[in-house]
Amino acid sequence: MLHQLVRYVLAPTARLVYRPTVHGLANVPANGPVILASNHRAVLDTAVISLVVRRRVRFLGKAEYFTAGGLRGRLMAGFMSGLGYVPVERGNALAGLAALNAGQRVLNDGGAFAIYPEGTRSLDGRLYRGHTGVAVLAFSTGAPVVPVALTGTERLMPRGGKVPRPARVTVRFGEPLDFSGWTEHHPRARRAATDEVMAAIQELSRQEYVPSYHRRPDENIA
Structure with a gap:
């Protein structure tokens, strides 16, 4: 129900108000896994990706969004589900495996699954080295990888902001990358495929590319 509300009411309204520029949506x-x-x-x-893509897209979301009690908690869980979030436990040793398993389930069911290979938001606007989970998903499911580039969302909701601001947002979808013919799925192949995805993005x-993983300031504290 809430998914239909997001797709047929919220998405058209947001597109009308913010008028994002979209290239390569075709x-x-x-249908089918992507x-x-x-x-x-x-x-x-x-939210931007969910609103511009004309099919349901699933994302990973913190399990806490879905487990809060009371009316507010139920509304939050319903809204997050409507946006396409899949609940995943984070902060433990099995979190990475759980995330990959969640993505595989979506793709094996023929769905669209979105992933941020950098692993976290860029704090300085540069593009950082990608983690190889995107390649693992592509190899294990045979799904094509469509590179996506977002521009302007950092102005739409600056860090610390609570309400979206008027801003020019552009979303570019690149041509699908097909890794189904890759027969070598060892770490070097995963790294090579991930680097190809990041180059396309x-x-x-x-963006300026940084050939190292993104580290947040608190990760640099000994």
């Missing part, structure tokens, strides 16, 4: 197949691999600029990136976004 590169997203109308991985959307995007850069990550702001907290609203997930960088070509679309024109």
Whole structure:
């Protein structure tokens, strides 16, 4: 029910109000499994992708969003589900495996699954080295990978903001990358495929590329 509300009411309204510029939407197949691999600029990136793609897209979401009690908790869980979030426990040793398993289930059911290979939002606007989970999903499911570049979402909802601001947002979808013919699925192949995905995102976004993983300030504290 809430998914229909998001798709047929919220999405058209948001597109009318914010008028995002969208390029290459035809590169997203109308049906069948597909991985959307995007850069990550702001907290609203997930909402933007959900609102411009004309099919349901699933994302990973913290399990806490779905477990709060009371009316407010139920409304939050319903809204997050309507946006396409899949609950996953985080902060433990099995979190990475749980995330991959959740993505595989969506793709094996013929769904669209979005992933941010950088693993976290960029704090300085640059594009960072991707984690290889996107390649693992592509290899294990055979789903094509569509690179996605978001521009302007960092102005739509700046860090610390509570309400979206008027901003020009552009979403570019690149041509699908097919890794189904890759027979070598060892770590080098996963790294090579991930680097190919990141190169495609960088070509679309024109961000400066950093060949190392993104580290948040609190990760640098000894």
